[in-house]
């Protein structure tokens with residue numbers, strides 16, 4: 001089983017997909033698209049050369065709120081590849097209290113195991129549902145006993161009922177299938193792990209040993225059966241789920257997961273600038289450089305122990321990102337810099353970008369608010385001059401107070417719509433609320449003019 005979707009997307013298709021959610025930032029989109037496609041290309045190369053081809057790790061550089069994290073998130077969805085996002089500033093040097101950098105690999109494998117498991121569950125779903133149906137029929141129709149003399153099926157009165165039973169079963173199956181029995185209550189057995197279903201909490205750091213504590217405990221403790229009584233519609237789901245679990249080969253899942261992590265895993269390291277040198281001399285710098293040194297072998301390629309097995313990190317794609325306000329990429333230790341050969345700068349967003357961000361992406365903010373209020377029977381109508389005004393105010397506040405990029409649109413919209421969001425549904429102002437430039441000015445102008453106020457509110 002290979003990653004199918006990745007094969008399909010060419011670099012330009014990847015950019016097109018990203019365009020649906022992210023405005024502008026063409027250069028960054030191109031860079032990640034090429035990196036993603038290169039991994040697919042690498043998979044096609046003959047084996048001896050394949051090992052030599054290293055991923056083009058990328059550093060995205062740009063001010064806050066311009067789409068760095070968003071690009072990485074959307075990319076991971078597109079690739080359907082194992083993906084984790086970590087924050088460099090959360091890590092501490094080995095030996096200090098905090099997360100060590102290898103935990104990102106363990107997280108990635110966990111993610112991949114879940115991903116593969118749910119894919120495989122989907123594959124066995126139909127089979128599992130059929131098995132569940134048989135089980136339910138077994139419960140509904142009491143099983144036949146064998147007549148010890150003739151070896152034929154008999155019922156309690158000793159009548160031969162094989163044929164009759166078969167008919168009843170098919171009749172029941174029909175009823176079961178078309179949902180007539182959904183509400184009927186039924187009692188059935190479920191397996192409960194660890195008897196009490198309690199969480200086994202390992203001692204701190206047990207994960208570091210690469211031991212699956214849960215699984216060991218699960219194997220030691222006997223599986224217990226428990227009776228459950230639910231409606232048939234629910235029982236069907238529960239039993240099918242149990243059957244699916246039995247049908248899945250967990251060893252194969254783990255193997256596949258590790259293979260995917262090694263060949264198509266993506267790790268997004270956010271806030272890499274926070275561990276870059278910068279100001280010299282102060283205490284925490286030592287630990288920052290320590291984190292970089294710890295990162296080095298992982299990015300460079302090494303073996304990491306996880307509870308599912310050893311993972312080779314050589315071909316994992318790393319995308320780092322940072323605002324680099326204070327420090328510069330060149331403040332990173334040279335060895336680490338060398339491992340991120342591609343640097344792309346993301347641009348500050350303009351007023352025009354804001355207009356587009358508000359309206360065009362599939363998850364655009366205005367669409368979100370519209371959908372929210374539609375549930376209450378209120379329609380928001382943003383006129384184009386209203387939208388322009390919101391965008392204008394966003395860039396003005398960004399310039400005057402602090403540039404937080406597109407995040408500013410969130411704060412402005414919550415303030416702008418505060419009254420409507422609060423009064424609906426108790427007091428519906430109108431079934432269609434028009435939001436034009438006048439409305440926006442009225443609501444926001446006084447706040448924008450008062451810089452102290454906008455600092456707090458917007």
Ligand SMILES: Nc1ncnc2c1ncn2[C@@H]1O[C@H](COP(=O)(O)OP(=O)(O)OP(=O)(O)O)[C@@H](O)[C@H]1O
Pocket residue numbers: 021022023024025062063064065066067068069070071270322323357361405406407
């Ligand atoms: N170019 C863009 N197009 C569409 N939406 C954007 C764009 N840039 C940012 N956004 C939106 O703004 C919010 C913040 O963006 P994102 O998380 O990508 O910021 P970032 O660049 O990672 O910032 P930081 O450096 O603070 O982590 C998200 O909700 C995102 O959808």
Ligand SMILES: [Mg+2]
Pocket residue numbers: 068069070270
């Ligand atoms: Mg970010």
